[in-house]
Structure formats: C-alpha cells, structure tokens
Amino acid sequence: MLIDINNLTFAYGHKVVLHDLSLTIKPGDFVVVSGKNGSGKSTLVKCLLGINAVSNGVIFFNHEDINYFKKWTEIGYVPQKFDDFNYEFPITVSEILSVSKLHKTPEALKLKLLDDMGILENMNDSINSLSGGQIQRVFVVRAMLNHPRLLILDEPTASIDRKNVEYFRKTVNRLHAEGVTIILISHEQSLDELDYTHELHLDPNLEHTYKARPVQPPTEDIA
Amino acid sequence: MITLSFFTDLFTESFMQRAFLAGIMLGVLAPLIGSIVIIRRLSFIADTLGHFSLVGISLSLFLSYSLGNEIFADKPLFLGIFFSVVGGLLIEIFRRYYKSYKEISMPIVMSLGTAVSAMFFSLSKKTGSLYNYLFGSILTVTDYYIVVIAVTMVVVILLYLLFFRQIISVSFEEGNAKFLGINLNFFQLVFIIVLSVVVSILLEAAGVLLISSMMIIPVAAAMKVGWSFRSTTIISILFSELSVFLGLWGAYSFNIPSGATIVSVNILILIIIAFAKRARLAAAKKRSKQDALPDSRQSL
Numbered sequence: 001m002l003i004d005i006n007n008l009t010f011a012y013g014h015k016v017v018l019h020d021l022s023l024t025i026k027p028g029d030f031v032v033v034s035g036k037n038g039s040g041k042s043t044l045v046k047c048l049l050g051i052n053a054v055s056n057g058v059i060f061f062n063h064e065d066i067n068y069f070k071k072w073t074e075i076g077y078v079p080q081k082f083d084d085f086n087y088e089f090p091i092t093v094s095e096i097l098s099v100s101k102l103h104k105t106p107e108a109l110k111l112k113l114l115d116d117m118g119i120l121e122n123m124n125d126s127i128n129s130l131s132g133g134q135i136q137r138v139f140v141v142r143a144m145l146n147h148p149r150l151l152i153l154d155e156p157t158a159s160i161d162r163k164n165v166e167y168f169r170k171t172v173n174r175l176h177a178e179g180v181t182i183i184l185i186s187h188e189q190s191l192d193e194l195d196y197t198h199e200l201h202l203d204p205n206l207e208h209t210y211k212a213r214p215v216q217p218p219t220e221d222i223a
Numbered sequence: 224m225i226t227l228s229f230f231t232d233l234f235t236e237s238f239m240q241r242a243f244l245a246g247i248m249l250g251v252l253a254p255l256i257g258s259i260v261i262i263r264r265l266s267f268i269a270d271t272l273g274h275f276s277l278v279g280i281s282l283s284l285f286l287s288y289s290l291g292n293e294i295f296a297d298k299p300l301f302l303g304i305f306f307s308v309v310g311g312l313l314i315e316i317f318r319r320y321y322k323s324y325k326e327i328s329m330p331i332v333m334s335l336g337t338a339v340s341a342m343f344f345s346l347s348k349k350t351g352s353l354y355n356y357l358f359g360s361i362l363t364v365t366d367y368y369i370v371v372i373a374v375t376m377v378v379v380i381l382l383y384l385l386f387f388r389q390i391i392s393v394s395f396e397e398g399n400a401k402f403l404g405i406n407l408n409f410f411q412l413v414f415i416i417v418l419s420v421v422v423s424i425l426l427e428a429a430g431v432l433l434i435s436s437m438m439i440i441p442v443a444a445a446m447k448v449g450w451s452f453r454s455t456t457i458i459s460i461l462f463s464e465l466s467v468f469l470g471l472w473g474a475y476s477f478n479i480p481s482g483a484t485i486v487s488v489n490i491l492i493l494i495i496i497a498f499a500k501r502a503r504l505a506a507a508k509k510r511s512k513q514d515a516l517p518d519s520r521q522s523l
Contacts, residue, residue: 050401072401072402072404073402073403073404075402076402077399077402079398082396084396084397084398084399085395085396086262086263086264086394086395086396088446089258089261089262089395089446089452089455090446090449090450090451090452090454090455091391091395091451091452092450092451092452095391095451095452095453096395098388124451126450126451143402146402146403
C-alpha cells in the first residue's frame with residue numbers, strides 16, 4: 001500500500017471535520033475525494049501534506065507515519081488556487097519549470113509533458129498572461145517533473161471555464177493511465193469523464209463512504 | 224551646475240575611482256537582492272535593517288570617541304554589519320512569534336534600532352556624522368569598504384548561481400518548498416543574513432533612508448518592461464547602473480549626498496518607464512480599434 005489512513009479524526013477546536021476515517025490507497029489507484037463545501041476535503045489534503053498535524057488516528061505514507069515524514073519530494077501537489085504564487089513579477093513557464101525540478105529532467109520529457117497538457121506553445125509566455133486553466137496545467141507539469149509517487153490534485157472549478165475542467169480531467173486520466181497514483185479533490189457534482197478507481201465521499205454529517213468503482217469502459221482520450 | 228570635470232577626475236582622482244567602483248558593484252548587488260525582496264513582498268525589510276544597522280555604526284562612534292576604543296574608530300561598518308544581522312534575526316523571531324501579522328516585526332525592530340542608535344549617537348557627541356549615514360556619501364568611501372563590497376558581491380553571486388533554483392522556488396511560492404526538498408527555515412536564515420550584510424554595505428553609499436529605494440526602484444521599473452525573470456533582473460541591473468553613474472555625477476557636481484542623487488535618477492527612470500508603457504498601451508489600443516473598424520463597416 002502507498003497510503004494507509006487509520007481512524008483519522010480531525011477537529012478545528014470543538015468542530016470535528018473528519019471522524020474515524022480509515023482507508024488504504026494502493027500504488028496506481030486513482031481516488032476521487034468528493035463532497036460538499038465544508039465536508040473536510042481540504043482538511044484531509046492538509047493532513048496528507050503534513051500541514052495539519054495528525055494527533056487523533058494515524059496516516060502512513062509508504063509505511064512511514066506522516067507526522068515524521070521527511071521525503072516530501074515523493075509527493076506532487078497541485079492546489080486549486082495559486083494565491084501564494086507571486087504572479088506579478090515576470091516569470092515565464094519555462095523558467096518556472098527549469099527552477100522547480102529536483103533532478104536534471106531530459107528536455108524531451110519536459111516538452112512531452114507540456115505537449116500532453118496542451119501548453120507547449122505557451123512555454124515562453126509569462127505566467128501572468130495565461131488563463132486559470134493553463135496555469136493549473138503548468139503546475140501539474142511542475143509536479144510531474146519530480147516523478148512523484150503520489151500526485152494530489154485539487155481540481156479547479158470557479159476560476160476556469162467548463163472546457164478547461166474537461167481538459168483538466170482528461171489530463172488526469174492520462175496520468176493515471178501512465179501508472180501515477182492520484183488523489184483528486186473534486187468540487188464538481190458530476191464525476192463524469194474521470195477514470196477513477198475509488199471514490200471517497202465526505203459528508204458534513206461525518207458519514208464518510210469509501211468504495212471501489214465498478215469496472216468501467218475506458219473514456220476516450222484526448223486526440 | 225553639471226560639471227564635465229567629473230570625467231577627468233574619474234580617471235585621475237583615486238576617491239572618484241573608489242566611488243565609481245563601489246557604485247558599479249552596488250549597482251549589481253542592490254537589484255539582485257532587491258528582486259528577491261520584492262517577490263517575497265518584503266520591501267520594507269531593507270529600511271528596517273538599515274535602521275538597525277545604525278546601532279552598530281553609532282556604537283562604533285560611541286566606543287571610539289567616548290571610550291577611546293580604536294578598533295572601530297575608522298571602521299564602523301563592521302559593527303554595522305553585525306547589528307544588521309542581529310536585526311535580521313530579530314525580524315525572523317518576531318515573524319514566527321506573530322505568525323498571522325508578520326509585518327509587525329518590522330516596526331518593532333525599526334523602532335528599537337532607531338531608539339538605540341539615537342542614544343549612542345548622542346552619547347558619542349558625533350551627531351554631525353549622522354547626516355552621512357542618513358543620506359549616503361559614496362564619494363568618501365575607503366579602500367577597505369571597496370574590499371568588503373567586492374567580497375560580498377562575489378559571495379552573493381556565488382550563492383545566487385549555486386542556489387538559483389531554491390531561491391526562485393521559495394521566493395515565488397514558499398509553500399511549495401518542501402515538495403522540492405528545500406529546508407525553508409534554513410533558507411530563510413541564510414537569506415536574512417545575506418540581506419542584512421548587503422543592507423549595511425549599502426548604508427554607506429545610499430544612506431539609511433534611501434537603502435530600500437536603491438534595492439527596490441530599479442526592479443520596480445524593470446518589472447514593467449521585463450518579460451521573464453532573467454530579462455527583468457538584467458534590466459533592473461542596467462537601470463541601477465545608469466542611476467549610479469548619473470547619481471554619482473550629480474553628487475559630484477552639486478556636492479550633495481550620493482544617496483539622494485542616485486535615488487532621484489532611479490525615480491526618474493521609473494516615471495519615464497511608466498509613461499512610456501502607458502503611451503505604448505494607448506497606441507496599441509488605438510491600433511486595434513483602427514484594425515477593427517473596416518470589419519465593422521463591412522458587417523454593416
């Protein structure tokens with residue numbers, strides 16, 4: 001297993017957001033985390049990323065307690081919004097990717113990833129000239145350049161149009177097909193177009209469900 | 224009156240050569256660090272560190288003139304650097320203490336620095352020298368100052384080249400640092416120490432009140448014309464060098480503080496860039512309207 005969550009309970013003060021959550025994610029799984037606003041999706045991500053300290057229950061990443069985990073380079077994370085990224089200072093897509101890789105990535109791989117995401121022609125554009133959907137894809141490429149064992153993606157919604165959400169979902173399907181383990185936080189009602197293997201549904205009333213998806217015929221890939 | 228003897232003196236007078244050399248090196252150092260300061264939204268940190276660096280300068284004067292200590296008599300910069308680093312570490316401590324209101328750290332450290340340095344300046348009876356430290360006096364820099372700048376510049380450029388990836392990654396997005404295996408706390412510590420050293424070195428040329436302008440304004444102007452991080456950094460250094468050269472000329476010609484003239488040229492460049500960009504945008508808008516006109520006529 002890659003991730004093992006055992007009896008995780010998390011509260012902000014007296015407000016319990018996650019209660020007794022247990023699940024296992026194996027390498028190659030594609031887990032969609034769904035649920036309404038306030039159901040604990042972001043809280044779960046923060047626990048997985050070590051931003052929220054887990055004190056009640058335990059999360060193991062590759063058999064290591066997340067509270068003592070140090071190899072964060074094994075996880076790629078793409079947030080929903082990039083409020084923390086300082087856009088106003090000029091920086092090109094290419095520069096972001098060149099300074100953000102840990103290993104010397106072959107140029108061909110970088111170009112392939114950019115091409116796969118449909119942003120190859122934007123390589124020399126300044127990041128602040130791109131749309132929300134394109135920026136999201138740039139950061140997916142950035143996360144992928146480090147060959148993460150797990151990719152955690154917070155699906156964009158409000159900031160980008162429907163067409164871009166569809167493109168984003170097809171991109172995620174492609175990464176999953178290539179064997180990447182994915183946790184996708186979905187803010188959309190519909191999970192159509194996603195080739196996920198498991199769904200974790202979080203509920204504001206703390207009734208969580210985690211189930212494997214019945215086998216589906218594969219969706220059409222992007223041309 | 225602008226005087227052309229500036230150019231002849233530049234080749235003949237050793238004080239002019241020192242000032243020119245110091246200015247050229249600071250012209251590279253200031254925007255190089257300034258760009259990181261701007262990206263990290265810490266523009267006021269240079270002012271704060273400059274004020275705290277004054278504690279070291281005033282303490283040197285106090286030790287020299289009141290207690291007769293000769294170690295720091297003509298080299299107040301060393302204690303200036305030391306206290307600038309102390310100020311930087313204090314800022315870091317307060318930033319961690321007031322996690323949600325990190326900017327509180329600046330006025331606390333700045334007030335402390337100003338208050339303590341005022342006391343030492345007063346006790347040393349050398350308040351007259353305060354003028355140079357407030358507004359800069361690049362024309363009076365000494366040989367040891369040139370050596371200190373040169374060493375600092377080499378160290379900063381080496382750090383910049385060696386840790387370029389980490390610097391840019393953390394500067395643009397702190398939260399992503401750990402996914403790249405970067406130790407954020409260690410990075411912050413090294414950054415604050417380097418910044419503190421650079422600020423206290425700039426103090427002699429630009430003066431405590433104008434340090435941040437020398438670091439920030441060339442980058443602010445370059446941001447409006449740069450198209451990438453590299454181009455913006457190079458353009459900011461060019462703007463900075465131009466302002467150092469013209470500022471030095473102005474300071475020499477009118478016998479006024481170098482900090483004031485350098486920063487005035489910096490501001491002038493910023494205004495010219497702002498107007499040029501505005502004019503360019505207006506022209507582009509007009510052109511696109513004219514291009515659209517025949518189409519709309521056709522559609523009518």
